[in-house]
Amino acid sequence: MAKELIKGNEAVVKAALLAGCQSFYGYPITPASEIAHAGALFFPRLGRTFLQAESEIASINMVYGAAAAGERTMTASSSPGISLKQEGMSYLAGAELPCLIVDVMRGGPGLGNIAPEQSDYNQIVKGGGHGSYELIVLAPNSAQEMADFTRLAFDLADKWRNPVVLLTDGYIGQMMEPVEFGESVGKLPRKEWSLTEGFNMDENLVSSIFLDTDELEAHNAHLQAKYRKIEAEEIRYEAYQCDDAELVLMGFGIVSRILRSVVDRARDEGLKIGLLRPKTLWPFPKDAIREVAGTANKILTVELNFGQMVDDVRLALNGSIPVEFYGRQGGNVPTVEEVYEVAKTHLSAAADVSA
Amino acid sequence: MPKKLVLERPKGFYEKFERKPGDKSNTHYCPGCGHGVIHKLIAEAIEDLGIQDRVIMVSPVGCSVFVYYYFKTGNIQVAHGRAPAVATALKRANPKAIVVSYQGDGDLAAIGGNNILQAANRGEHITVFFVNNAIYGMTGGQMAPTTLPGMKTTTTPYGRDEDNEGPPMKVSELLATLDGPTYIERTAVWDNKSIAKTRMAIRKALQCQMDGKGFSMVETLAACPSGWKVDPKNQYEWMLENMQPFFPLGVKKDIRDERESWHRTPRDNSAEEVSEALDLNVPDPKLFPSEYKKDSYRNPSIKLAGFGGQGILSAGAMLANSAMEQGYHSSWIPSYGPEMRGGTAYCFVNISDQEIGSPTVSHPDVLMAFNRPSLEKFEADVKTGGLLMYDSTIIDVEPTRTDIEVLAVPATKIADGLGNTRMANTVMTGAYLAQTGILSREAMEQTIPKALKRKNLVDANYLALKAGMEFVENQ
Numbered sequence: 001m002a003k004e005l006i007k008g009n010e011a012v013v014k015a016a017l018l019a020g021c022q023s024f025y026g027y028p029i030t031p032a033s034e035i036a037h038a039g040a041l042f043f044p045r046l047g048r049t050f051l052q053a054e055s056e057i058a059s060i061n062m063v064y065g066a067a068a069a070g071e072r073t074m075t076a077s078s079s080p081g082i083s084l085k086q087e088g089m090s091y092l093a094g095a096e097l098p099c100l101i102v103d104v105m106r107g108g109p110g111l112g113n114i115a116p117e118q119s120d121y122n123q124i125v126k127g128g129g130h131g132s133y134e135l136i137v138l139a140p141n142s143a144q145e146m147a148d149f150t151r152l153a154f155d156l157a158d159k160w161r162n163p164v165v166l167l168t169d170g171y172i173g174q175m176m177e178p179v180e181f182g183e184s185v186g187k188l189p190r191k192e193w194s195l196t197e198g199f200n201m202d203e204n205l206v207s208s209i210f211l212d213t214d215e216l217e218a219h220n221a222h223l224q225a226k227y228r229k230i231e232a233e234e235i236r237y238e239a240y241q242c243d244d245a246e247l248v249l250m251g252f253g254i255v256s257r258i259l260r261s262v263v264d265r266a267r268d269e270g271l272k273i274g275l276l277r278p279k280t281l282w283p284f285p286k287d288a289i290r291e292v293a294g295t296a297n298k299i300l301t302v303e304l305n306f307g308q309m310v311d312d313v314r315l316a317l318n319g320s321i322p323v324e325f326y327g328r329q330g331g332n333v334p335t336v337e338e339v340y341e342v343a344k345t346h347l348s349a350a351a352d353v354s355a
Numbered sequence: 356m357p358k359k360l361v362l363e364r365p366k367g368f369y370e371k372f373e374r375k376p377g378d379k380s381n382t383h384y385c386p387g388c389g390h391g392v393i394h395k396l397i398a399e400a401i402e403d404l405g406i407q408d409r410v411i412m413v414s415p416v417g418c419s420v421f422v423y424y425y426f427k428t429g430n431i432q433v434a435h436g437r438a439p440a441v442a443t444a445l446k447r448a449n450p451k452a453i454v455v456s457y458q459g460d461g462d463l464a465a466i467g468g469n470n471i472l473q474a475a476n477r478g479e480h481i482t483v484f485f486v487n488n489a490i491y492g493m494t495g496g497q498m499a500p501t502t503l504p505g506m507k508t509t510t511t512p513y514g515r516d517e518d519n520e521g522p523p524m525k526v527s528e529l530l531a532t533l534d535g536p537t538y539i540e541r542t543a544v545w546d547n548k549s550i551a552k553t554r555m556a557i558r559k560a561l562q563c564q565m566d567g568k569g570f571s572m573v574e575t576l577a578a579c580p581s582g583w584k585v586d587p588k589n590q591y592e593w594m595l596e597n598m599q600p601f602f603p604l605g606v607k608k609d610i611r612d613e614r615e616s617w618h619r620t621p622r623d624n625s626a627e628e629v630s631e632a633l634d635l636n637v638p639d640p641k642l643f644p645s646e647y648k649k650d651s652y653r654n655p656s657i658k659l660a661g662f663g664g665q666g667i668l669s670a671g672a673m674l675a676n677s678a679m680e681q682g683y684h685s686s687w688i689p690s691y692g693p694e695m696r697g698g699t700a701y702c703f704v705n706i707s708d709q710e711i712g713s714p715t716v717s718h719p720d721v722l723m724a725f726n727r728p729s730l731e732k733f734e735a736d737v738k739t740g741g742l743l744m745y746d747s748t749i750i751d752v753e754p755t756r757t758d759i760e761v762l763a764v765p766a767t768k769i770a771d772g773l774g775n776t777r778m779a780n781t782v783m784t785g786a787y788l789a790q791t792g793i794l795s796r797e798a799m800e801q802t803i804p805k806a807l808k809r810k811n812l813v814d815a816n817y818l819a820l821k822a823g824m825e826f827v828e829n830q
């Protein structure tokens with residue numbers, strides 16, 4: 001199959017349909033609307049459901065219903081819309097319903113602006129809704145990964161009966177790059193727990209309510225045990241030029257593309273800088289971070305916010321080596337030169353420490 | 356011998372309420388509560404209509420949060436007010452199911468007001484049983500949108516004041532004004548006659564969904580003696596006296612006979628059908644070798660800039676597309692963020708035999724300037740030793756840099772000569788190809804018909820491409 005030059009946002013829709021996604025429930029919001037536009041174009045061609053809901057809240061609850069009925073389903077929104085969906089995401093996690101939620105992050109707080117930011121890290125990775133739950137969070141950095149991670153998201157969601165978030169930004173969503181779409185999935189296995197046709201009336205119940213205190217505690221223990229298994233099995237990351245790196249850069253999404261150029265430039269000039277890019281933000285690649293900290297003497301985390309993921313990097317390292325932060329905000333994206341200069345100052349400082 | 360009469364629970368209920376903590380044989384409802392009667396009427400209807408294994412009951416938040424304890428059907432418990440949204444998707448995913456949303460007045464009329472309104476207006480093929488007891492029961496007797504004027508609740512201790520809280524909401528009348536819904540009736544459960552009418556209405560509403568006739572809702576006035584602080588033995592008199600005047604009973608809308616029957620069969624798409632629908636059945640492009648004229652032209656980052664409408668974005672996309680077809684990594688990104696201000700539209704294209712890192716750079720290898728502001732704004736950014744191309748028909752100043760290669764292309768003049776001034780972008784592309792050797796003419800000609808939305812412009816673009824190339828070749 002030939003490659004297609006396509007925007008990341010549109011690649012998500014094609015990949016979702018190839019993954020057997022049967023329904024899309026969404027509400028318009030910039031810069032995620034392109035996903036809805038592509039959804040409205042392609043879902044009906046296959047006799048599948050596209051519905052523009054009355055609100056973000058309605059759309060996430062429609063996803064709850066479609067997931068409960070056993071079909072692959074998705075929604076897409078951007079930061080303020082995601083805030084509105086948080087209650088529904090908590091219900092989805094509590095009821096263990098698989099689905100895909102795409103968050104094309106924009107600037108905040110409040111109405112903020114429509115330019116790219118990464119300030120939803122906390123509300124997505126730390127669980128912005130109520131209760132102790134985790135969402136599997138994938139952070140693509142190319143149009144190809146927008147497609148690949150969309151397919152992966154549906155597989156992980158079904159495997160673990162858990163909502164999965166594709167956490168991306170307007171930059172990755174707007175950029176056109178070559179994408180190779182795989183084949184369409186065949187018939188998916190029936191979800192025995194679901195309210196699909198022929199459900200079991202005695203056993204099948206989709207619910208997140210456990211009135212009895214011991215039952216709720218047991219349910220939460222079950223969820224936590226599941227999360228530990230996911231942490232053991234599903235961590236994904238990319239380490240680039242980390243083997244001998246004295247300074248390791250960390251960033252996700254569009255930032256990791258800039259950091260890759262920074263590393264290439266540093267290596268051209270003989271500077272030992274590497275890149276560690278989480279592909280899964282939850283589960284977070286803690287062990288990989290500890291591993292690079294064995295050779296590196298400093299980590300520089302770069303984000304489009306005032307420092308969110310950096311907290312998790314610091315927690316993973318527990319003070320073993322210094323962790324620095326550089327961020328831009330408000331929709332400003334740092335240039336390669338800008339980050340390179342910052343990295344160089346940290347590299348010399350790191351060398352001083354090691355000397 | 357007289358026949359022995361055995362009173363049995365309707366089959367629509369579980370024999371034992373195993374999901375309920377403690378007592379497994381009785382409901383959790385208070386003595387005198389209207390939910391019990393309405394539950395029983397629904398359970399009997401489910402049994403008599405023979406739809407038990409197709410019914411999915413949607414449990415709301417409120418006193419009826421535990422609907423799933425009782426109904427031997429498919430069951431789902433949902434967030435406060437969202438039952439119509441959840442039901443919408445359940446029905447679309449499972450069209451053979453009979454999806455029943457059971458909601459109280461706080462759930463349906465307050466927090467879920469928009470959800471019921473929109474589901475009704477879409478004419479969703481669901482059935483809503485709306486229990487109106489004019490109060491929030493579960494949370495401790497607070498005011499509902501349907502609470503009567505002057506009625507005391509825990510949040511209206513001086514009585515509902517219409518100046519402060521407005522008058523009670525007549526949901527059935529409101530929804531009946533919409534074109535979407537099919538059948539809406541208000542009933543009550545205060546005496547045998549009203550219960551018999553409720554029984555009929557519930558059956559009509561379910562039958563409506565079974566027949567594929569669209570949205571149906573029965574609003575039933577029911578007692579909440581605990582919330583009202585009324586002795587259960589006086590509750591029905593209280594309802595007749597207080598509720599009936601505000602909430603007139605009867606059919607509010609019934610167009611079942613006018614509606615076409617709807618049946619949806621989910622389709623299993625074949626892999627072939629999916630690729631066809633997604634426009635993925637594209638043959639592999641042909642490879643046309645080409646050679647860089649200079650090594651410094653390799654792996655360029657290119658900035659194309661001009662006015663909106665000059666085809667800047669599409670010229671960039673065409674380049675990125677063709678490079679992809681010839682096996683390169685490529686990326687295209689439109690101007691984004693604060694740099695969009697100031698009279699220029701631009702895009703960035705990267706073409707590389709290596710994986711592409713940052714899709715934008717501060718110092719591009721190539722600048723194609725299509726208007727004067729772009730030249731003035733971006734000339735200084737071009738990397739030392741880079742290439743600057745500009746439309747010398749439109750731009751009446753000359754670049755000043757001496758450390759870069761400068762190529763003036765009268766792109767607009769050439770395009771005018773071909774009869775279409777808007778082809779200047781393709782002329783410039785042709786000039787770039789000829790100057791650098793990055794892509795062959797055949798490669799770009801292969802891309803043009805695929806990338807152009809207006810197919811009648813294909814031949815004109817071929818000519819423009821050729822003219823741009825010839826301009827450079829003849830220099």
